[in-house]
Amino acid sequence: MDPLLLQVLAAKQIPSIGDDAMLLQESMVELINSNPKAGWKAALPSRFSNYTIGQFKYMLGMKKIPKDASLSFPVGSHVANSNLPAQFDARTAWPQCSSIGRILDQGHCGSCWAFGAVECLTDRFCIQLDVTISLSVNDILSCCGSSCGDGCKGGWLINAWQYFVQNGVVTEECDPYFDPVGCRHPGCTEVWQTPQCVQKCKSENQVWSDQKHFGVSAFNIQSDPQSIMAEIYTNGPVEAGFAIYQDFPLYESGVYKHVSGKLIGHHAVKLIGWGTTEEGEDYWLAANSWNSGWGDNGFFKIKRGTNECEFEENVVAGMPSPKNLNSALSGGRE
Template sequence: MGFSFMPFTIFILAFSSPSSFFNIAGAETQPQHLSSSILNSPILKESIAKEINENPEAGWEAAINPRFSNFTVAQFKRLLGVKKSSRKELTSTPVITHPKSLKLPKNFDARTAWSQCSTIGRILDQGHCGSCWAFGAVESLQDRFCIHFDVNVTLSVNDLLACCGFLCGMGCDGGEPLYAWRYLSHHGVVSEECDPYFDQIGCAHPGCEPSYPTPKCVKKCVSGNQLWRKSKHYSVRAYKVKSNPYDIMAEVYKNGPVEVAFTVYEDFAHYKSGVYKHITGVALGGHAVKLIGWGTSDDGEDYWLLANQWNRSWGDDGYFKIKRGTNECGIEADITAGLPSSKNLIREVTDMDANSDVSF
């Protein structure tokens, strides 16, 4: 698929439901206070899988996914690392819309639309760290470098996770997608080769609980023949996408994958295939992933296609579909992105102080 810039409209975001986690009306979508007995129980339950698989209206298949076979509810909750941005920050963020004259296909998959971009089809694993907010941003940006500049590069989640500091949030204890994209705009992110992800084996060793600590910001490439500042890649100014299906589809169709945040319920851990919609269980937290396409199932259900970062043993080979057009679990309410910048390709920049607060 060829790429060409399309005009879009920018306006300032205004939310009408400030009390909700992802601008989803209703307190029932909020993560609930759970007892210690529930937190220490397995996240995967045969009873949940059975309830879904015996429900003819569910539209998706549940399974006991190997990825979380030994996880408790508390361990699973820690993966859901999206923090809510302040109303002030959200209302000052540009939001884009796309011309309604653009004709969009009924089905779209970024992996085939830009088949030359190998990063789009990668499925990663965030380990035991609540770093989804960083994965969604970095993965989307690296895809966009290939789409816009024909640059195939894998970028470092570790740089963003370790070096954004308190501005983005609390590292492995969660962060804000909007600030992740602002970091990418102002400070860039190095290549994965320069700064690989710290959790390659997961949290299996003694002493790693109750949480996996955030890696330290080192600002030095693991390879001696690479320079940190020369490995930086940047995005242009962070923006949100208007919360309606057409504008989200148009954004992905013209500019590439985007980061989305949504509310995760207990049943989502059991997803195997089909078009997900919440059936049972309490809200556990906010999760960020990469949206790469859309379509309509054989049963006539409109869906979004997304890449998760829980490795290929979870879900449909690491991917999942979720109902499109009804803001299922808030999936259409929090879309964040940024265009890749050419400045990372032509000039060096000054490193930020690893211990200082980032100022945008």
């Protein structure tokens, strides 16, 4: 089916709805699954069974940086490499790093920008420095303040990586996520507040400053697939931000492409690989932070090579530093 015709059909079948309407629409699922050209399957995920559009929008915490402002940040690039594999999955490339395949749950806080950054840096500590740790989302979410954005109301991706360089980030054991059960409890609402920055480890035997792990760099990645692929292949997972439309939360399997619905906001995820389907469609492989009950066990594929939903223009990363590792690995105990 012609893409333009598909959009016209979608506009006719899916009414425009406001923020107080329910997020999950059976009519949209039927529209996607009845179209053999869609390339992906939709479902009604229990993760969002009682969500309104407005509640879901609150979770989409990627703040976009104006293009002229983004020019002030370093850009990581790679020499063209024709030897990149056709398929790549960081989970199998670095099997000793179990964190790569870990799916987390941001709850109902718009903290995706912090999750994506912390997850990638955690992976890169393992890949680059052979250090197995789990870093704290709560540290950057609560303590970066206006330098990163506005906590649960969203943040800038590159600024999170700058926080790692300038301030470091403690371990998850030291400062666990403030909403440990995710958005599955009665108190989880669209007004969930950013936790306070206390700069004190949960365990009295651990010292905050000794638990800090640092980055040595923070950079944007050139917005072309080859550069993004080379960065992942060489250094590990990267953080990617993209536009979210009404149909994306319905994703269950296949290679996502926007089919129907309005733009809701922008979201950040961990990008771990790429590949091509048997039908010849190129895709990116990413880990989301909506728990393993969403999508394909928490992961999803999205079309590669066409900047689908701006996916290839908002990619950032950084490198881990050995700074303070001796204190951190010794436990930082008094």
